[in-house]
Amino acid sequence: MTAFAVRHGSTRQLAGTGTLLRFALRRDRLMIPVWVAVGAMMVLSMPGTLEGLYGTPAERADLVRQMETNSSLRAMVGPVFGDSLGALTAWRVGIYAGALAAVMSLLVVVRHTRDEEESGRHELVASGTVGRRASLTAALLAAAVANAVLALLVTAGLAGQGVAGALALGLGIAGVGMVFATAAAIVAQLTESARLARGLTAAVLGSAFVLRAAGDSGTDDGSSVLTWLSPLGWLENLRPYAGERWWVLALLAGAVVLQGAVAYALAGRRDLGMSFLPTRPGPASGRLGTASALAWRLQRGGVLGWSIGFFLAGVVYGGMTDGAADLVGDNANARRIIERMGGQSGLTDAFLASMIGMLGLVAALYIVSSVLRLHGEETSGRAEPVLANAVGRLRWATGHLVIAFGGAAWIMLLAGFGFAVGYGKETGPILAACLVQLPAVWVIGGVAVLLHGVLPRAALAAWGVAGAVLLIGWVGPALDVPRAVLDVSPFGHLPKLPGGSVEWGPVLTLTGLAVMLVAGGLAGLRRRDMTT
Numbered sequence: 001m002t003a004f005a006v007r008h009g010s011t012r013q014l015a016g017t018g019t020l021l022r023f024a025l026r027r028d029r030l031m032i033p034v035w036v037a038v039g040a041m042m043v044l045s046m047p048g049t050l051e052g053l054y055g056t057p058a059e060r061a062d063l064v065r066q067m068e069t070n071s072s073l074r075a076m077v078g079p080v081f082g083d084s085l086g087a088l089t090a091w092r093v094g095i096y097a098g099a100l101a102a103v104m105s106l107l108v109v110v111r112h113t114r115d116e117e118e119s120g121r122h123e124l125v126a127s128g129t130v131g132r133r134a135s136l137t138a139a140l141l142a143a144a145v146a147n148a149v150l151a152l153l154v155t156a157g158l159a160g161q162g163v164a165g166a167l168a169l170g171l172g173i174a175g176v177g178m179v180f181a182t183a184a185a186i187v188a189q190l191t192e193s194a195r196l197a198r199g200l201t202a203a204v205l206g207s208a209f210v211l212r213a214a215g216d217s218g219t220d221d222g223s224s225v226l227t228w229l230s231p232l233g234w235l236e237n238l239r240p241y242a243g244e245r246w247w248v249l250a251l252l253a254g255a256v257v258l259q260g261a262v263a264y265a266l267a268g269r270r271d272l273g274m275s276f277l278p279t280r281p282g283p284a285s286g287r288l289g290t291a292s293a294l295a296w297r298l299q300r301g302g303v304l305g306w307s308i309g310f311f312l313a314g315v316v317y318g319g320m321t322d323g324a325a326d327l328v329g330d331n332a333n334a335r336r337i338i339e340r341m342g343g344q345s346g347l348t349d350a351f352l353a354s355m356i357g358m359l360g361l362v363a364a365l366y367i368v369s370s371v372l373r374l375h376g377e378e379t380s381g382r383a384e385p386v387l388a389n390a391v392g393r394l395r396w397a398t399g400h401l402v403i404a405f406g407g408a409a410w411i412m413l414l415a416g417f418g419f420a421v422g423y424g425k426e427t428g429p430i431l432a433a434c435l436v437q438l439p440a441v442w443v444i445g446g447v448a449v450l451l452h453g454v455l456p457r458a459a460l461a462a463w464g465v466a467g468a469v470l471l472i473g474w475v476g477p478a479l480d481v482p483r484a485v486l487d488v489s490p491f492g493h494l495p496k497l498p499g500g501s502v503e504w505g506p507v508l509t510l511t512g513l514a515v516m517l518v519a520g521g522l523a524g525l526r527r528r529d530m531t532t
Helices: 017-027 031-044 046-053 057-068 071-077 085-111 114-119 121-126 134-161 163-190 194-218 231-237 248-267 291-319 321-328 332-342 347-371 373-379 383-387 393-423 427-435 438-454 461-479 504-527
Strands: none
Touching: 017 134, 031 046, 031 085, 031 134, 031 163, 031 461, 046 085, 057 085, 071 085, 071 194, 085 114, 085 134, 085 163, 085 194, 085 231, 114 121, 114 194, 121 134, 134 163, 134 248, 163 194, 163 231, 163 248, 194 231, 194 291, 231 248, 291 321, 291 347, 291 373, 291 393, 321 347, 321 393, 347 373, 347 393, 347 427, 347 438, 347 461, 373 383, 373 393, 383 393, 393 427, 393 438, 393 504, 438 461, 438 504
16 A cells, blocks of 8 residues: 555544545546546537537437437437537437446545445554544545546537536536435445445446436426436436526535535444444355355356346347437438448448447446456455465466456347347347457456556556547547547457458457467466565
8 A cells, every 4th residue: 555644633523634635536546537538538529420410400400309209219318408519419428428427436435435444444544643534525525526627628628519508517417426426425334345335326326327217218308207316317407508407506516415414424423444234244154165156256246237237228229229220310420420330231230230339348347347356355455365275376366257257248148138129130140249249358358367467556557448448439430530549449350240241350369369368467466476
């Protein structure tokens, strides 16, 4: 752990907050900029893309009319409230940017609260002159700094479309981020496990998305009660560039203040390391006989959550396939973008290929999180008692890697079944299209294994690699970036299925590259000192 000194001489509840905040920002000097850059790029790239797709007022008005009658697309991106480029930008990416800010915020808060207590680092910090609520305050301030920078970038970048709308969208995205930051602060007081805290807060975010989608599918103006029950629905109803409703910001601010007060009250009523929902003791005699069984026990919750999410995403994307093809219709620019993402086949196949490709990019996030569980077990000291027994490093690591790489295949297979359920046709080609994403996903996982094995202090840089690949795959085709940039991503070399021809050369090459990366990482893990 990086050493730092807390100023002595104060007994205040917030003593040491400034030092802890600087420490948190230093630890997240890579993670926060990547999250902020991905969120800002996602928003700021959209006006140019939309202008290329719908360059005239008539084309934009036609899009609005089609959206009003398409409930499945409203469920995905919400209703559209105006036909200006700014309004269409807020409609197309506002909810997703808010969800991205929420994920960033919950990760930051849990990392600097429950994660620190679980690893024992907070106990060392608390031995100095540190206020009782300093750690929680520093975590929330770190999340606030990240959201403020994101809001500033969005506002400055979209100011050319209208300052008021840009400010409303920037504040709305940051507000959603802070709502989930304070929600994570509450959950961190309720649970003893950082993993459970992240999972529960993510479940709250998923519920918010489902509520908004259910509400928007039934109404075309965001007026459903279900929409108003979701913070993402508040962002939508802020209506940037469409007669801004500034009073909606009061809902976001009120939720932040209320949840923050609850978190502070809970933090002052529990002992360090304890929680209001303590973990139940295990059985008197252990039932886990192998390192692989222990790895499965540790990761089964994550695998279950990702499995449910991918299956449901497949069902939703499959169900909207016909409607999306109708929406693109005769728009040549939209057709070209879909084809760049999904190949040169028919529009329906190209749409399916692009959506399956997007899920492949998201699967890269799963495999990075699963591989980095090795890093977490090692740095928290939990790997040490396992390795002290008759368990070699390779055997210990292999148990986790089987779940990481096999789990990626499992969730992509479930996504394929979801597409088959939602679309009801072409089950075989859709399953093949999902599985062909795996070599690229495995390459990203291999990079994470290599970093953990050879450069453990830089293991978290694997998130940066996954974020860069996600950014290239998400906005690259829409911006028509050069082929050389798209080829940086392993996903850029995969055959476009369904509809395209199977090219085994890139598939086998990427698979071989993944094997070499994993082998290199395991060789490094076997030779280096363990980090404890």
